[in-house]
Amino acid sequence: MGLHFNPADIQSIGIGLAAFLATVLAVFIFISARHERLGRPMWITLAVASVWAWFGFLYHLVPGLELARDMRVVSVTGIVWLAMSQLYFAGVYLGERVQYGKLVQRMQLAVYSFGAFLTALLVADLFGTRLIVGDLLLPADVALAPMAGPLLGVLIGYYVVCTIFSGTLLAWRARAGVDSSDRNQALALFISMTVGLTLGGTRFTPWYGFDFYPLVGDIGFPLFVFATFYSIERYHLLNREVAAAQLFIFTLWTLSFFRFLLDTSGQAMLVDGGFFLAALVLGVFLLRSVVMEAKAQRELAAVAVERTKSEFITIAAHQLRTPVAALRWSFNLLSEGREQLSEKQRALVDKGNRAADNMMHLVNDLLDMGHIAEGRFTYTFAEGNLGETIRAEAGLFEDIAKQKNVALDVRIADDLPAIRFDGNRLNLAIQNLVDNAVKYTASGGRVTVAAERSGEGVRITVQDTGIGFTPDEKSRVFEKFFRGSRAVHMSPDGSGLGLFIAKTVVEGHGGRLAFSTEEGKGARFTISLPAKPPATP
Template sequence: MSFDPSNIQAIGIGVTAFLATLVATFVIISSKKNKVGRALIIMLLTVVWWAWFGFLYHIFDYIPVARAIRLLSVLGITAISVSFITFASVYLEEKKALKKRERVILISLQAVGALLAIFLFADIFIQEGYIVGALDFAPKEALAPNAGPLLLILIGHFVFCILFGGYLLALRAGLETDIRRRREAIIILLSTTGGLILGGTRFAPWYGVDFAPFLGGLAVPLFTVGIFYIMAVYGAFNVRLVTAEFLIFSIWTFMFFRTLMNSDFVSAIPDIIVLVVIIVTGIFLIRSVLKEVESRVEVERVLKELASLNLGLERRVSERTKEFLRAGEHVKTIVENLPIGLIEVSNGKVLRRANRVASNLLNFNRDTKLGVVLTSKEGALWTVVERALGHNINYQAMDILIERPEHRDLEVITAPLVAEQGEPGFIILIRDVTQEKELNRAKNEFLTIAAHKLRTPITALSWALFTLSEGRVGELTKKQKEIVAETGKRAEIITDLINGFLLAAEMSSRKFMVRREMGDVGELLSKAVEQTRLLYDKNINCIVSIADDIPKIAIDPGKLSLAFKNILSNSFIYTPSGGTISVSAERKGSKILIQVGDTGIGISKNEEDILFQKFSRGREAARIYTEGSGLGLFITKQIIEAHSGRIFITSKKGKGTTVTVELPE
């Protein structure tokens, strides 16, 4: 084995092999995770294969070995053809999938390449091979062995691969809409395809024609331009490593040429050892620099992300702050324009907020009172705050009367205000109900006067009917007795209605009182059932169950009997003939439980809440019994609650109603 430094072709191929190896090394380091990068690595490795065996062919003098090396070099040409079309297909599929016809051509060319490789391996053992024939002279005298009968097929396969790969690259360029990306695709197309076409001219010496050798010399640099451009486009060549890579490449290139300049292999051994050591050291150096650069890049990326996140966070904080400010102004505007008074007070009775209506109602200056601890000197404001905070904070309304600056009836609702920061406090809502109270007083006075005016003639009518029914003015006929009895019932209903008006007026004026004495609730309920049953002569099955162990408790017999009659009257009125009313009373723990159930018309769910309000009646009840006043259950509830009890209703429309009363022992 010997090397002739004057052999320019051998030097060129050697330099190509050396540079291809270096480029492949750095592409492997930088782009093995990228799909296009992996295809590029495979193509570079085939170039490395072809170049090194092409170089070795020129330095071996022993003809059989030289021929075998040439066979392996030609195998590299076939591999370059297949790797080129594979790279082109991967590059195109970044934009679009291959069509079925294109994929068939790709697979066919790859299969032909594999078949040619088999023939090339077989040629190693055959002197006159199928593709590569015999080598008649040493490489110094013969540029190539004789051409085998199938070499033209290999050349044809090479040409078809160049054409098909160029076609795929052209398709990719045509798909690019961005001008810069299209320019990149065109440069890759021209450099790689052009380099391979020029390299194909070196098949001429196989047929004894050394046609334009300089064209073959242009193939390597042109193809190299394409490779480096692909590396640049896909980031395979790290710009941050350019200085280190250029320095190391320079040292490697110098040592490589120094090695080639030796006259024989023995004298080149020391330089070869130094070259190998420098290459290994350089690779480790570049890898360490690459890791450092990647670390810096990662740090820069993280810093950029943090800066971006910080910027986004600042922007969001600014937006949320503006939203909060807008929301605060919105709430402030709403509070200020509420038709009722609103004040906010801390637990330490510091006035935090007050709207215009509150300051007008309570006659204080907000500008001087906000942030000030309230005292008894504040007049009406102090009265409201003191009473509101002393009241049970349960969102229920309470009435407060103030005399200064003028007489006002106020309805006050207090709600706790929980603060995440700072001292908690209360919101106090104030509504001026002076006019409502005046209207209620006027209405109650009217009801009282009207009831009293009606009571006198009704009482006289009732006495006259009683006199007639007793026969004191003569015996009545059966028909006359029925008329008197029916008129008496009507008079009694009117009397109860008048009493109801008077009682409702008394309750509304806060003058309602119960006068308690020890009484038997069970007996009182039993008498109310009998009296009501006689009053409403209907075919109704009335079931009464009153326990014997009910104790006597402190009650107002007259008012509690009225409450029972009101409940029973509703059951008799709204239960059709043939229906059932069940009345029960029992001792349950420390309470007396009374229930009146019926199979009447029932009450809809949305009407249950209004039944205990004054003058309120259900739609169906008003249609069936037009004479009702809507006061019965209102009066009943007031009487039961005055006895410290409670009353509630469960009902289902069309099925019936159950009224439950609980009285404490």
């Protein structure tokens, strides 16, 4: 006896559609966004939802009471995993804005551990224990669920705890939004996920003799609506440029899928099954080509904008350099006759000197960035005394460090190998790293500059006990114009170009600039230089 399917069974059609949409979305997000911070928990959630929905769908199709019961056991396992994956997603989403403590992490671990325990009980149910899922006494088209096992109430309680826990984390994330748009997006996720999970709890009512579940339909839909719209917003799966093509393809897939399911004759099923597979394959290729075309157009537009910005910045920096140099000369002239100035006037001159130096530093950073963007940031390599170069560049910040009560420790190994480097360019990288370390280290802290042999090359480290970077800021440390929120608060006059330029210089030497950091405890930047730079940097 083969599979049976009753087209009038709205419940079966609904859960089948949910399973199909969950699978399609999971595949799309896995392909396009699995490497993003939220991409992994998103596609895991949809993959788990697919397990729940497909086996719930098969419960209504397969012949035999025992096989139908097994399908329901796997479906219930999917519900446990769905609760865990939603909590996982909520935790990662909250982590975008909030660094929550060990208590919350321990609570999450406890919830995951208990979910693993329930999974083990459900696996045992597949082998006849009946602890959570009891016997199925009537056919699946009559009984919406098997009998409730003695521990089903424990599983329901676990589901409720996960719903409350994930809802709390999402509400916390909504409160921590950086602006109204971010808060509204988080609030929409909070409402859709919490409502979806709450309504999903109605799936348990038939187990206790109440047929409330069919009245609210297949409750996976709110979750898939949430996933769909969130995917549209965050990953641009249905971007505006190709919305019509994607809407057509999704509609074609859905119609061909259910035409295949509703066929009653073997010959018709074969034809419609072939049509569905053809629509699936051709749709994927069509979507991929259209999306790639749209992406290429956006990249070309971005390149044009970037070139225009670079040209503007270079021209502006050149125009600023002369008046800023004159301003510095004026303050230096006043400083030479500071004995004739009052204490208040000397303080104003010193303040003006610092401001002029900062402006010149900014102008030089902008010019360097412009040269990098235009491909005119060239190198002249020669063999030199790298240890003395590092010591001299670090020494430029001794007075500033003393004024801030920051210990500046320079440690140069005696066995540094002779390497070829561009002194002017490498000086720039070391200056930027030491400048940041001293600038963002509070009074009483320490900055350590060290150099040691690393094979035939040299390893330079700049380590501080300053403010460090938050987990969300780590991926953007070397971006142009990026500055951490605490860095902006501590020193508002930075350009956000120092680390970008330092990384460019190091890579121009054929080296690598890496870092490690812990928020509130400092950062460690490591320059690894080879013995010989590339022939054409």
